[in-house]
Amino acid sequence: MLKKNKVGILGIIITIIILIFIVIFSNVENNTSFFENVANKLVMPIQNGLTYLKNKINGNDSFFTDIKNLKEENENLKAKNSQLEQSLRELENIKTENETLKEYLALNQKYGEYKTIPAYVINKDISNYSKTIVINVGTKDGIREKMTVIADKGLVGYIVSVTDSTAKVQTIIDTSSAISCIMSTNKDSIVCKGTLENTAELRGMYIPTDANVIQGDSIETSGIGGIYPKGIHVGSVKNISSPKNITDRYAVIETAVDFDKLDTVLVINN
């Protein structure tokens, strides 16, 4: 019975280790530097210790002397170190606050023509198939349904429902989202839809047959549809599919906003 239990626990531990490795390997983009890091972390502490010993034995005669002084010095340094750590923590808090304020300022300057309400992302969707977010402002702050939400680099989505202190935002990468857009160079209109394939890309559909789609062209909202104001940057054309039937072609659009790192947004009030 005990043996069976031990085997069971061992199995669970092995499964956890395998899971951690799967997660790491499936998410790390550059595996070479990862392996380098792991190898360094395994070898370097011992290597450092050996080098330290070698240096001491070779060149330093007073290695084993004056231990009392060293201890005192060590205590002083420890006290100083804890003071410095405290200051560092305070500075880090100030730095974070400063960065947030700077972000708000940059957003306000960029979209100065709109009256905006700043907000934090407090929750992201728990499903792999939909991409809504929850922000920390609600009806108390003047938020209403169908208000547009933007971030530093471009469009995020729109408010689908509001409570007193939170609001649910349907992002543009959600598969049920469809935005009427225009290509900035030739002003041809397209519809941008979210896809399951990639959370950093949209699919630009219903491209007019005579339209000339340019790679890297900026995509902006057209203002048609009654939700999004005109001229908000959505992303840029990454590549264009070329099927046999030209009416089926679509453009892959890279979103301007990095939704994985999204934490500060502005809600357009007017």
Next chain:
Amino acid sequence: MRKVLIHIILILMLFVVYYLQSNFFNWFTIAGVMPNLFIIYIVFIGLFGNKFMGVTYGILLGFMLDYIFRQKVGITALSLGAVGLIAKLFDKNFSKNSRITVMMIIGIATAFFEIISYIASYIVFSTNLEILAFTKILAIEVIYNIILTVIIYPLIQKIGYYVENTYKENTILTRYF
């Protein structure tokens, strides 16, 4: 009294599952795909609870998730309710003592839940039908849920039999024969 205690434990477990899902597993992903702990939770209740527990918890939890994250209320409630129902069907036809069987049940329940949700979203929101991308995400999610089940299986079994002993005192003997 024991039944009240069980409900309190299940509700506390629900909060743990929610915070794990929305915080930890948001970044602890396999190729960007999260597991779905809610399915494991509902299957667990469906397998060990009484006749209606899985369905009831499924529908209530689904409504909660719909209110928090979805644009329209109902899809998750319906799908999780269905998961509770099939968990009960599995309970009647399969043994829960085998780890392999429980892993299989979790795998089937995950696929069942996501396929229902996806079809419902396709009908309600007219989303693009991306079968290849959906299948890829679903396969990873199923594997991830199965791996998690292997890890938490002893815990599931322990709490599960406590729940089962309380609710099915008259029928529990069948497990030993």
